Amino acid sequence: MSDADAGADAQGRSRPEVTDTPLRVEGMSKHFGGITAVDGATFEVERGTLTGLIGPNGAGKSTTFNLITGMLTPDAGTVSFEGEDITGLEPYEIADRGLVRTFQIARELQEMTVLENMMLAPKGQRGERLWRSVLPVARRDVVDQETELLDRVWEILEFFEIEHLAEEYAGNLSGGQRKLLEMARALLTDPDVLLLDEPFAGVNPTLERRLLDHIHELRDRGYTFLLVEHDMDLIMENCRHVVVMHQGRILTEGTPEKVKADEEVIEAYLGGDV
């Protein structure tokens, strides 16, 4: 696929007919035994923006992520994506609709090379049907598609500037490189909204800058991001909309300025364990 295609792709992404809030969470709750991990969380993510989800340790951010992406099922409330109720769908069904996540601890597939990791991600691979991959004539199709995919993979590797690592086993990458790989891999699934779970944890400042630049560039191309982050300053500087969680509840949300001024937020952070 050429650059022009990629551009068209990005344009095609801005669908005017659907609402401007692809992801909505309403009244979502989750209990583990006696503990309420998420308590009636309600928020929205606006199209083409970076939305930050912050809060102290144990605020329920990761659980929120797991609930949105189907890794866990909420006890109450709904998650809707592009106007469709996706509450309780299987993770793969949610990912298939264009809502894709990364993990807090980068979960690269260690014994697969960077290229294999990347090739895994794209949707609609014909060769994922066993018979197509095995039968002699049908396999030709598969091989053709693989060749196309490989081109796309190279483009994205180059975008993230990790093409020199292409043949490395993912297990041999540094922490920061794994984060890049994970984001690149998620991007290959052709998502509309990307959920990044602490993408900057354990990443050195130079790489953090690079990652941020990539995220901003992708946002400009029409992607939507929801970031879980620990580092309040980072979120305040980069996000247009910020959601603050504390003890499972949404404390407040709004622009960074509004959130910064909020007494409760200051309380939560200074009184909390950060």
Added chain:
Amino acid sequence: MSTADSARQLWEADATKILVVLAAIYATYLLSGLVLGYSLRGQLNSIASLTFYIGVFATLALALNLHWGYTGLFNIGVVGFMAVGIYVMAFVSKPLYGSGGAAQVGGLGLPIPVGILAGMVAAALLGFVVALPALRLRADYLAIVTIAMSEIVRFTFLSSTFQQFQVPHTLAGDWTRVGFGGGSGLILDFPDPLLALIDVLGLSTVYDGLVGLVGTVVPNNPDPIVHSLVYGLVLLGVVAGYFWLLKRTGESPFGRVLKAIREDEDVARALGKNTGRFKITSFMLGCALMGLVGILWLMGQGAVTPNFFRPRLTFFVWIALIIGGAGSNTGSVAGGAIFAAVLYQGPLYFQNLVTSVFQPGDAPGSFGPAVAPLIANFDPVPFLLYTLDSVRQLQLVVMGVVLIWLMHNRPEGMLGHRKETAAAIPLVGRSEQGERTDADAVGTDPTPAGDASGGERDE
């Protein structure tokens, strides 16, 4: 040099390894037979049975590798699928009851290929039923479910309930007596499958010629020798077929998802893969392949009994797989061959050799009389005789110890971790892509599976 190139070299080295292993095994068998004065007939027979066991264990290890090595499904019910394979095949292909012969029950009288297909499909369907819980259970729970299933299968074929029963066999509603024979076994009274195959391929004259040729060196009744040797060769062909199929499965987008599932299923699901479907497909394919081995193992043996399918046979396959290294097809074949030659046939061959060369007297009937002389007057002979006589039990002790040793020292097996790339095309450095295709001897066919089987034949 790119990783793909070195991976290719590694593969070639692996293919060499298989051939070296096989050559070493055959050379050892032939030489020790020669040195100890085995007859030519004995030599040929031992080679034929060795080939047979190499064939069945290599194919079983390959099928198990698809489950465990590729997908991470811990199946210890292998015998259950084998049993269903041969029993359903017999059910379908045995001649109708009353068409002559000594069999207590008949079958549906359909052609052998139909029976083979039915056996494989039945094994795959059983696999589907077992794989449903597999989707949600931990690996060790699946282990217990599969082994329990294999025992249920064995009990079913053992039971007198299904020993014989009636089924309609024509649209007009004629009933015929069929069944699984119960504990006394089932006579497989269909025509000899190998000869039928040779007939269909139009190779009867070649086969007869071979019999004549062998007849010049082994004048007395060469037919069974040729038959078992040719059957062994057919099995090796099946090994090659399985190898090709699994290599092709592994080197594809399908295999890539399996690899991802084995490493971290959550990641595969977060990337939009319906991992349940992949696991079921992989499991069913492996089960069908196991069913086919069950058929190939027993259809030429004249009869089948349920107690052939005890769980220990499953563990034999596991040992074979672990010797070679789970995840590697090459390792599975090598492991199957080494297991068959060294651990499975080796001790019996050794016993045969020693018995035929030294012609020892009768062994004591139990442990007591065997050790008593050793303790009383340091006479080790009865104990040695007893040991030699107990080779069948001791070889299982040895297998157990080998398994423990492997898990301690070489848990990844002889050939180490799987390094085969999971893609339908070589995943190489971008700059090298062009050069590679030109330099590649089989450049027109980019599928690595193509070179793989080709490479094997070249060697």
Added chain:
Amino acid sequence: MGFTESFTGPWRLTADRVLAAVFVAVGLLFLVDLFWGLLISGSISFSRLGSLAWDGLMRGLVIGLAGIGLSMTYSILNFANFSHGDYITSGAFAGWATTYLLAGLGRADVGSLLLVGAGGSVLGGALDIGVTTTPVAVVAGIVVAGVATVLLALGLDRVVYEPIRSESGITLLITSIGVAFALRYLIQFVFGSDVRGTTAAGSIPQLQLYFVDGVVRIDAHDVTLLAVTVGLMLGVHVLLQTTKLGKAMRAMSDDEDLARITGIPTERVVRATWIIGGGLTGISGYVFVLWKGTLGFNDGWLLLLLIFAAVILGGIGSIYGAIAGGLIIGVTASVSVLWIPSAFSRAAAFVVMIVILLVRPQGLFSGRSTA
């Protein structure tokens, strides 16, 4: 596994409920049929049901007692021990060698007695073995069965399991299959492959209990089995509830890393696990043989899958679960012959286990570890 286990979708949730409802309905159907047979059609006699249930209770107690050991190693050492069945066999042979020796000293040569009459050299019936006829030999046998299995378990742990303690549960499981092979066929090598009668069947005192429409027979060995197994179960209960060791075990089965950090001497807990588990397992093997009156090298292996079924049924890590699971499995296997051919009684037990795994994979007594 993490997410994978906690994960549930709406489809799955309803499918679960449907599945559970179907199984409950099938269970009720059996109950209705049972009552119908007992009360209305009279096709099942109360005494037959009683005899089968009693037989099932006996098997269940053996399975439950052996299951405690399996459940403990499963939760504390984190692997399914496939050699557990052969620990049972080892205990049985060690104990019965002792019993033969004490009961037959002077009547047969020591070697034959120690080999438990391998090759038919001595017959248990001829030695008149039984709990009433040779009580000392039986009690000594029970003790030796326990002690020998403890020593075996500790020895094997040191040589085989300790070096790979940190490996995955699957690695340990495969290793334990190797141990099972080696043990079972060594036993066969030494003691032979024949199944021998061990007790003097004719001279065991028997009680005929009248039960509605017939009799249920209970003999002295039934009572011995009941007393020994229930006594040991109570003992373990007291031990785990009242001692520091019990607390440490619970902590370890919950979270091993946490236990290590909080200073619980994990290796000592591991040793205690093998000692308690091994002892109970060996004794269960002995009383099982005393009860059924025969001994063969395959006995423990044949029990193993039923024990696994019991442990999974009850919830791994719970000793009460193992006992309850054992009783359910034992009674299911015995009573199932009312409906299905006896060839399928073990299959019925497996089916119950698979059903439980499908509907409630965490087991009936989950969430309560070890005690």
